[in-house]
């Protein structure tokens with residue numbers, strides 16, 4: 001391969017690696033799990049009952065915290081459309097006013113987070129947003145009005161590790177059920193591939209373009 005061609009391949013590889021580095025969001029559980037290299041840790045809230053209004057709630061190696069305008073608890077009783085999607089228990093988030101929050105804090109850094117949830121944005125409708133303490137932000141990952149009990153999924157894979165993830169509900173008053181929470185520190189395979197591509201591109205650019 002000639003020097004010019006090697007230089008060109010290097011530049012293209014670098015651009016591809018750089019361009020593809022972005023935080024990803026998933027509305028499909030199967031796609032989220034397919035993007036992970038190994039099965040993530042799992043929390044289904046089974047065997048735990050915590051009265052609504054308790055906060056923080058430690059569960060395994062994470063802690064759920066309701067913001068000032070939220071009541072949270074762990075329930076085994078479906079109510080008003082809220083229900084478990086795995087086993088019998090689920091995490092209950094009662095958002096009491098506009099922009100109420102719930103925060104998940106992990107004991108060690110993670111890069112992937114996914115959760116099944118239901119009964120969000122029924123009644124009044126509104127917007128759900130998500131952000132991490134590291135600046136990952138999806139300001140409107142779900143918006144509109146949904147039927148009572150409607151099942152949804154949200155997952156993110158972030159470029160950088162994070163410890164805290166906060167969900168905000170603009171609705172004003174809305175009960176939401178969470179279940180089958182997945183989290184993982186493991187980079188997804190495409191990230192390995194892209195960093196390899198970036199390293200290769202950089203080497204080619206150094207050796208072929210800059211001499």
Ligand SMILES: [Ca+2]
Nearest residue numbers: 044086087089
């Ligand atoms: Ca469960």
Ligand SMILES: [Ca+2]
Nearest residue numbers: 119120174175
């Ligand atoms: Ca609701």
